[in-house]
Amino acid sequence: MAKREFLGGFELLVLLALIRIGDEAYGVPISEAIEESSGKDVAMGSVYITLERLGQKGLVSSRLGEPTAERGGRAKTYFRITAKGLREVRQARRTLMNLWQGVPQLQGGTS
Amino acid sequence: MRDTRPPRVAAWLFDRLTSGPNRESLGGDLIERYASGRSVSWYWRQVVNAILGGAARDVRDHKLLALRAVTAGFASMWMFWALASIPLRLVWVLSNGGLYLGGHWMTLDYSWMHYRGYLALLLIVAGSAGSGWIVGRLHREHQAAMVLAFLAAVVLAGTAQLVIQVRLLGWPIRPMIHSAPTIIVLFVVTPISVLVGGLWTDYGTRTTGARQNATF
Numbered sequence: 001m002a003k004r005e006f007l008g009g010f011e012l013l014v015l016l017a018l019i020r021i022g023d024e025a026y027g028v029p030i031s032e033a034i035e036e037s038s039g040k041d042v043a044m045g046s047v048y049i050t051l052e053r054l055g056q057k058g059l060v061s062s063r064l065g066e067p068t069a070e071r072g073g074r075a076k077t078y079f080r081i082t083a084k085g086l087r088e089v090r091q092a093r094r095t096l097m098n099l100w101q102g103v104p105q106l107q108g109g110t111s
Numbered sequence: 112m113r114d115t116r117p118p119r120v121a122a123w124l125f126d127r128l129t130s131g132p133n134r135e136s137l138g139g140d141l142i143e144r145y146a147s148g149r150s151v152s153w154y155w156r157q158v159v160n161a162i163l164g165g166a167a168r169d170v171r172d173h174k175l176l177a178l179r180a181v182t183a184g185f186a187s188m189w190m191f192w193a194l195a196s197i198p199l200r201l202v203w204v205l206s207n208g209g210l211y212l213g214g215h216w217m218t219l220d221y222s223w224m225h226y227r228g229y230l231a232l233l234l235i236v237a238g239s240a241g242s243g244w245i246v247g248r249l250h251r252e253h254q255a256a257m258v259l260a261f262l263a264a265v266v267l268a269g270t271a272q273l274v275i276q277v278r279l280l281g282w283p284i285r286p287m288i289h290s291a292p293t294i295i296v297l298f299v300v301t302p303i304s305v306l307v308g309g310l311w312t313d314y315g316t317r318t319t320g321a322r323q324n325a326t327f
Contacts (some may be wrong), residue, residue: 027140041153044140045161048133049168067139070146074139 005057007092013038014050015059015089018081026065026076051079059085115146121158127310128162128255130169137161162255169256176250180257181264184246184305188265191238199234202227232300239265239301240308247312258309262302269297 007015017033018025030051031042054060065076081089100106116122125138141161145154170177202223204210209218243258250257273293 027136028143031140031144043160043164044137044144044157045129045164048131048137048161049164052131052133052168064136070143071139072142074135074142076139077133077136 006095007088008050010046010050011054012089012092014047014054015081015085018060018079019086019089023078023080025079030079054085058082059088117142117145117154118151121155125158125161128166128259130165130253130255134161134165162259166256166259169253170260173253173256176253177257177260180246180250180261183249184242184261184264185268187245188238188242191234191241195234195238199227199231202230232296235296235300236304239304240311243305243308244311246305247309251312254312255310258306261309262305265305266298266302269301273297 013034014030017030020033021029027044027047031044031047034042034047051060051062055062059082060079061082062077062079065078067073067075122138125141129137131137141154141157202219205217205219206221206223206227209216211217243261246261247254247258276293
């Protein structure tokens with residue numbers, strides 16, 4: 001069986017947020033998307049560390065925006081999922097779905 | 112009306128202690144979210160998380176460098192203590208009967224014994240700050256992370272020292288009164304001195320700082 005690295009739980013959340021937001025994805029909307037869907041507060045430093053790691057794996061690319069006064073003269077860094085990243089997300093989905101199916105404890109209900 | 116500028120001390124700590132290619136963007140994101148209504152405590156939590164998370168990442172990525180930083184820090188601290196013990200011992204000898212040197216009795220008033228404590232405190236501050244400075248100076252590339260790694264090692268060593276002392280001697284009858292100076296020196300004075308000394312190294316370059324953004 002091929003040896004490959006699995007996506008971590010938070011990595012998957014960040015990649016899914018990137019896919020949802022599209023071209024305008026930077027730290028703030030990514031964190032907000034994860035917070036809204038999970039109902040938990042997100043540490044933005046962790047989001048950036050995860051994005052850096054995903055970038056090193058070639059799953060995410062980034063570009064620098066222009067600095068603005070509202071952000072204390074600091075630029076935004078926009079992130080985008082790469083084709084490889086998209087493949088990894090699909091693979092993670094398949095793996096999760098396979099494991100999900102046929103487990104009685106996970107059938108029905110939301111809690 | 113609410114001030115939309117983030118807490119000054121937290122913002123200063125962020126600028127001084129965070130690292131990584133996206134620190135500027137992260138700083139901007141925190142300002143943006145704070146201005147949109149997030150609380151002061153939220154901002155502080157985010158800053159502490161960014162500092163510790165960034166330092167942990169740097170130490171994980173550069174384990175040997177971190178080991179070198181801790182070793183260099185303790186070695187310089189030890190050397191400083193070896194040197195600092197000379198004036199402390201001299202004051203003790205001179206104020207306890209004196210020293211016959213070159214045909215003269217050299218003495219100090221016994222009241223100098225009371226000042227020995229202050230002198231020791233001063234030397235602890237100088238020695239800790241000096242060793243922090245050396246660590247920072249030797250590791251400019253990952254300065255904050257290496258200084259924080261050394262600081263964590265100092266706190267760990269202080270804890271170990273305290274545990275061993277308690278094991279050997281037991282707690283005194285009034286532990287807080289007797290142990291307070293030791294605890295304050297081990298866990299407040301020394302770590303703060305290490306941090307200040309370590310971050311003093313490139314104070315000028317960071318405050319005038321160039322943008323450190325990077326893309327991948």
